[in-house]
Amino acid sequence: MLPKPNLSMSSPIDCFERLPDSLVLRIFDTIGDAKALGICCVVCTRFRSLVPEAGFFVWQRELPRKYLDHEDLWNDDDFLPDPFFKEYRDEFRKIYSRYFRQIIQSHGFDIDVYPGNAKAAFYVPYLDFEREVDMLMELATYAIEEFNKTSVYKYKVIKIETVNFMLSRYREFFMTVKVENLTLRTPWATFRIRARKGFHGEKIVSFCRPKV
Amino acid sequence: MASSTTGEKKILTLKGGDNEEFILEESLVLQSELLKNMVKEERVSSIPLPSIKSKTLVKIIEYLKKHAELTPSNKEEFKNFEKEFVNVVLEELLDITVAVNYLKINGLLEFCCQAVADRIKDKSVEAVRKIFRIESDFTPEEESEFRKETPEAFEGDLDDTTN
Numbered sequence: 001m002l003p004k005p006n007l008s009m010s011s012p013i014d015c016f017e018r019l020p021d022s023l024v025l026r027i028f029d030t031i032g033d034a035k036a037l038g039i040c041c042v043v044c045t046r047f048r049s050l051v052p053e054a055g056f057f058v059w060q061r062e063l064p065r066k067y068l069d070h071e072d073l074w075n076d077d078d079f080l081p082d083p084f085f086k087e088y089r090d091e092f093r094k095i096y097s098r099y100f101r102q103i104i105q106s107h108g109f110d111i112d113v114y115p116g117n118a119k120a121a122f123y124v125p126y127l128d129f130e131r132e133v134d135m136l137m138e139l140a141t142y143a144i145e146e147f148n149k150t151s152v153y154k155y156k157v158i159k160i161e162t163v164n165f166m167l168s169r170y171r172e173f174f175m176t177v178k179v180e181n182l183t184l185r186t187p188w189a190t191f192r193i194r195a196r197k198g199f200h201g202e203k204i205v206s207f208c209r210p211k212v
Numbered sequence: 213m214a215s216s217t218t219g220e221k222k223i224l225t226l227k228g229g230d231n232e233e234f235i236l237e238e239s240l241v242l243q244s245e246l247l248k249n250m251v252k253e254e255r256v257s258s259i260p261l262p263s264i265k266s267k268t269l270v271k272i273i274e275y276l277k278k279h280a281e282l283t284p285s286n287k288e289e290f291k292n293f294e295k296e297f298v299n300v301v302l303e304e305l306l307d308i309t310v311a312v313n314y315l316k317i318n319g320l321l322e323f324c325c326q327a328v329a330d331r332i333k334d335k336s337v338e339a340v341r342k343i344f345r346i347e348s349d350f351t352p353e354e355e356s357e358f359r360k361e362t363p364e365a366f367e368g369d370l371d372d373t374t375n
Contacts, residue, residue, distance in 0.1 A: 013345055014344070014345060014346050014347065015302060015303070015306055015343075015344040015345050015346070016344055016346065018306070018310055019306065019309070019310060020313070022313075023309070023310065023313050023325075026313075026321075026325050027325045027328050027329050027332070028329075029325075030322075030325045030326050030328075030329040031329045031332060031333060032329075033333060036332060036333045036334065036335075038362060038365060039332075039335065039336065039337050039340060039365045040332065040340070041365075042337050042350075042358040042362065042365055042366075043337055043340050043341055043346055043348070044341075044346050044347070044348055044349050044350070045349050045350065047346075146318055146319065149243070149318065149319045150279075150282075150319045152282065152283065152284045152287060
């Protein structure tokens with residue numbers, strides 16, 4: 001079918017009309033850039049209603065960098081796990097600096113400090129992830145299977161080493177897993193996987209790469 | 213990959229929207245979750261896909277074939293092929309993306325979504341509207357409020373050079 005020769009402006013056909021919401025969301029998820037999503041927000045009402053769904057993650061992901069660069073944004077309400085800790089504010093600042101720096105450097109995968117249950121501390125090391133190991137294994141296995149489809153080498157998940165999650169409307173998991181290279185039979189390799197369960201229980205993988 | 217015990221390659225027919233038929237090896241379509249389930253559970257040998265244009269189907273089959281030939285030595289070549297694959301006019305790219313989403317070919321879907329996302333990135337609001345032919349359905353009051361709140365979204369060069 002040939003494109004219409006005359007794209008007259010009098011009859012615009014919205015290109016996105018035939019894309020289901022789930023697909024538009026997936027595209028927005030891929031944009032991964034707060035500025036571009038901000039622009040999408042003011043394009044039309046449909047975009048505006050869908051962007052927060054995808055944008056929340058992007059916006060939140062950029063917060064550690066923002067906090068680290070602008071200490072004036074830090075406030076007791078969001079940063080202290082308990083209002084009674086006010087006198088330890090300086091100690092908490094030190095912990096938060098280290099915490100945000102680790103999140104940025106390791107993209108959320110390796111954190112060895114955690115300020116505690118506060119609004120700004122939304123990357124949480126999941127120490128007792130064994131409680132949900134079945135669900136996490138399912139996500140990791142799915143991520144690796146998807147990775148295998150476009151990879152020359154085929155991998156298989158052996159075990160999950162560490163898990164962090166980002167606390168949001170859902171939890172997005174940052175998993176470091178050991179995998180076996182089924183093609184080369186070499187020693188176990190390490191992969192980093194970022195994934196979550198979607199609205200309808202579907203598995204959404206936003207990152208899956210060998211750790212370098 | 214399912215190995216056929218008979219050693220004989222199973223053949224499958226896909227029927228595009230304009231009734232054009234495509235005959236291919238069954239193993240090729242297993243990359244599609246949707247078709248895989250149809251083939252495995254219902255043991256069909258002909259699948260009608262009325263919502264997918266033949267032109268789009270040709271492209272997708274081309275991808276499936278290339279993908280099946282992927283080996284360590286032609287990885288680079290495949291990457292170049294992928295790049296060229298999405299280097300088409302917007303209308304066609306969206307046709308492919310919608311079809312791939314329907315067929316559930318996950319790797320390719322991710323790639324297509326990225327290609328569509330790339331056409332949205334670094335554009336002004338007006339440019340996105342023009343490229344995707346979206347008409348603003350905000351009230352004039354809302355529209356002027358956005359312009360006041362986020363003037364930078366409306367600024368910048370009107371880069372709508374993408375097909």
